[in-house]
Amino acid sequence: MELSQRLRSLPPYHFAAYNRKIADLRASGVDIINLSIGDPDLPTPPEVLAALIESAQEPANQRYPGYEGMLALREAFAAWFARRFGVTLDPNRQMTTLIGSKEGLAHLPMAVMDAGDVALMPNPAYPVYPTAVALAGGVCYDLPLDAEHGWLPNLAAIPADTLARAKTLWLNYPNNPTGAAAPLAFFEEAVAFARAHDLLLIHDMAYAEVRFDGARPASILQIPGASDVAVEFHSFSKAYNMAGFRLGMMVGNTLACEGLTRLKSNIDTGIFRPLQIAAIRALQLPDQWIDERNAIYQRRRDTLLAALRDLGLRVETPEAGLYLWPETPQGETSAEFALRMLDSAAVALTPGTNFGSRGEGYLRITLTAPDARIAEAATRLRTALASAR
Ligand SMILES: Cc1ncc(COP(=O)(O)O)c(C=O)c1O
Incomplete structure (x- = not known):
């Protein structure tokens, strides 16, 4: 039996392959901070x-x-x-x-x-x-x-x-x-x-x-x-x-x-x-619940924006959504940069090209990790980039 031509002609669903790599690294004892998937970490009310x-x-x-x-x-x-x-x-x-x-x-x-x-x-x-x-x-x-x-x-x-x-x-x-x-x-x-x-x-x-x-x-x-x-x-x-x-x-x-x-x-x-x-x-939840939850994401957004700008990466300030979309440094594809950060900083980011060819030159970073982990990710990225200079 072979799988259908229809299925075989599809590109692999990116997160499946990427998540396998993260799982393999975790299984080998690496403490990965996963900022690659927009899966809300805050609890259901x-x-x-x-x-x-x-x-x-x-x-x-x-x-x-x-x-x-x-x-x-x-x-x-x-x-x-x-x-x-x-x-x-x-x-x-x-x-x-x-x-x-x-x-x-x-x-x-x-x-x-x-x-x-x-x-x-x-x-x-x-x-x-x-x-x-x-x-x-x-x-x-x-x-x-x-x-x-x-x-x-x-x-x-x-x-x-x-x-x-x-x-x-x-x-x-x-x-x-x-x-x-x-x-x-x-x-x-x-x-x-x-x-x-x-x-x-x-x-x-x-x-x-x-x-x-x-x-x-x-x-x-x-x-x-x-x-x-x-x-x-x-x-x-x-x-x-x-x-x-x-x-x-x-x-x-x-x-x-x-x-x-x-x-x-x-x-x-x-x-x-x-x-x-x-x-x-x-x-039926009041607007106040949404506003308080969003204040948490906004704080994380601001921590990450400051860290990325500190590292010399250009990034716009989003007014909505769960993601930052910084430009990657010159001289590397976005996939190369994301893999390098996974290996050297144990921080999982998504290469922009996972969203299409026009994503080249960008990374997607999610806000779905607790404040302390976001701050830790910023520190690790800083260390990894400084040691590569
Ligand atoms: C743009 C966009 N649409 C839809 C979805 C799917 O969301 P769900 O199936 O959880 O409603 C996602 C999930 O990340 C998304 O980013």
Whole structure:
């Protein structure tokens, strides 16, 4: 037996290989500080856990949960969305409940793209997007992002013949990996562009609630009429320190929601109801909980920014998200630099090229380690770089 051509033609999922190397080093006794994966280290709020535990004891909640997600969760999400963004969503027609946003992002192309259809794809980007397009038989057309243009794609530069074959346009703000935010004026342009060229605009907003310095990133659905052409992905993972729960939501365009729900009904059988009940509780947390949690990330961000700048690395100050995106020193690729830091400082960082060719020259560093470990990582990087001089 051989694995399928489809599977063999995919690039390996970076974190799997990298995590194996980290595990091997740890097994040999090395104390690795892992700043390479955005896995929130802070605990899930106790009231959310209490809702999970209590509802798990109820026999009715132990049965098949239903395909569409509980109406109570969809209603709670609609209420949260209205409060947070001032946008009204129909819980019955404009939502698909997901087993983590990654699952929905990975399945959506199968519901909305045919073989040979083009996906307009930022580079760098979260690697799940191009992989999902490839699995559905689609083809990616690169939209290069760079610092000079605020990490926003130049939609006007897409050739007409590509546009004629394009079916989807992918965006992600606050952005992973660059940390960039998008102004509403860009969202307006993107929605108009999607409408003019009959595209489904797929906006990933997994980092909506990890924000600094009083910033409040906007939803693309705030643009009037955006739901005619757009869906937006949200995640409980980063918003509420619930990465292990695997809960996400796709909202917006009714046809895309219906399509994804229909596809998923052939693949999974919904989400354990106690997890959904816990998610409802999370959506009721006060803004103060989010602000206090974000103050912790902001402190870590500032420690790392100061250390990186001290080391002579150029880095912008992100206003949202879990990542810093510094430039690598001259004379080394980002993969070489990241490996050197893993070997010489026992600090795991992600080479920018893991997010696409345009990530060359950058590293992605996460804020998901306790303050003391972040400070220790800064010290180790300083020592490793000083001894290499
Ligand atoms: C941009 C982006 N979107 C989506 C996800 C997936 O999040 P989850 O599946 O935990 O909701 C991630 C995870 O790191 C991400 O960085």
